[in-house]
Amino acid sequence: MKYDILVLGGGFAGAYCAKALGANRSLKVGLIAERNVLVFHPMLAEVAGATLSPLDVVHPLRHFCKTADVLQGKVKRIDWAAKKVIVDGGRFTRNHAIEFDQLVLTLGSVTDLSKVPGMTEYGLPMKSAADALRIRAAIINRLEEANLVEDEEVRQRLLTFVIVGGGYTGVETAGQVLDLVQSAKRFYANLRDKKTRVVLIHSRPHLLEEIGPELGDHAQRVLERRGMEIILSSRVSEATSNRIHHGENGCIETNTIISSIGNAPNPALLDLCKQLGIEPDKGRLATEPTMRVKGHDNLWAAGDCAAVPWNNNGELKTSPPTAQLALRQGRQLGANILRALRNEELQPFTHRYLGQLATVGAHEAVAEILGFRFSGFFAWWMWRSIYLSKLPGFGRKLRVMIDWTFELFFPRDLSVVLPVQEDPMPSVHFEQGENFVEKGDPCRAILYVRTGKITGTAPGQPDITFGPGCVIGQEEMDANGCWTYNLTAAERTDAVLFRGRALDLLRAGLRIEGDPRPAP
Incomplete structure (x- = not known):
């Protein structure tokens, strides 16, 4: 090719x-x-806030670049x-x-969140349409859980949402999260009189420094007037499943952390x-x-x-x-x-x-166009008009116009349609003679043999056999992370796959008890 x-x-x-x-x-x-789509990033925050569908903000690359061969x-x-x-x-x-x-x-x-301990595991990145959809689902799921629990301390932690980063993505996402949480509360019988917290943490002294301190400070005033807590000049230092640490001694109890940093x-x-x-x-x-x-x-x-x-x-x-x-x-x-x-x-x-625009929710925005500064409803109308004109495809423009019109008259959709997350350590079964890995394939999982026997073969190399208790992993990979052997079930075999976070831990040097070989 x-x-x-x-x-x-x-x-x-x-x-x-x-x-x-x-x-x-x-x-x-x-x-x-x-991905085989062109993502219109300026509208991603509205997907997280349940204003737009994720299909509204993507355009198939094969439709957009009709004369090019698109390869995913x-x-x-x-x-x-x-x-x-x-x-x-x-x-x-x-x-x-x-x-x-x-x-x-x-x-x-x-996206690399590893510089902040715990952020990779517990921070929700905001970069793609899938990320925005996951954030939307996470917010709604926290409301569902908070509506169910009776412990007030647990409920308050569930109803606290923290956004890290005060640039365009962070401010627009924070505004949409605030809109979604405040508008959704009335549909939950046990949450109508409960306090919700949306906290925006930014490491610099002003929000939206790309636009300038004047409009950034105006955006801050609008968000704080609507009930958002904003913490400036404070860096996040650590994240766990129940809290986030920032600054010298700052700590916020929360189960939802959204990160707009980490590029x-x-x-x-x-x-x-x-x-x-x-x-x-x-x-x-x-x-x-x-x-x-x-x-x-x-x-x-x-x-x-x-x-x-x-x-x-x-x-x-x-x-x-x-x-x-x-x-x-x-x-x-x-x-x-x-x-x-x-x-x-x-x-x-x-x-x-030409300038920059950013929405802050509740039909308000801030804008700097050709040296002129605008804010409030007029800036919000400009934001929608300009970005709608830039959105690729007439069909997408029509969908967005319809969804925006519905949003003016109907409540935001609280449906959660994301599939259940896959098990990072699923059990697998191989029949005798089944060849399930070929030499040169990229390694996406490590296997732990529970019962049976697996044979590894490669041209010019002696065969190797893996029995119960063996881990098939790093020693069978080359420098590019590809398998160096063909793997075939010598008999009926049951194994456990380690992938995702479990795979990362094994590659970091952990080993399974019972593996007769040296640790990788």
């Missing part, structure tokens, strides 16, 4: 770049994305010397090697920088103003993962990681690649800064 131009990342920059490249139908263009998978590694990308296609497919002539990096960032560079991008001998600029790949990487004619980058020089009305600076700029960078990058293939002069990225 080989492409003239391969785009990595299905966000605004990647999707609009692939769409622009479609102007030349003679080119073979591939777009690799972890996770980029594991970029082999620059061989001009190929290794992609993990999913649960039932091994890694795929995809070759390219021109490579476009729009990988964005990844980290994509590991595949950092690995490529090492291969090329490039020092990342605060985790971003530095480019020329044309979005081509200096010294590499067939390597380009845009969006959140790229440090693109930006000429804003004569002022040259590095473009911030915002959707507004990523969208326009993607369009211009596609046009520049086509110019490069025609040996034409490339155009540097220029865009006049």
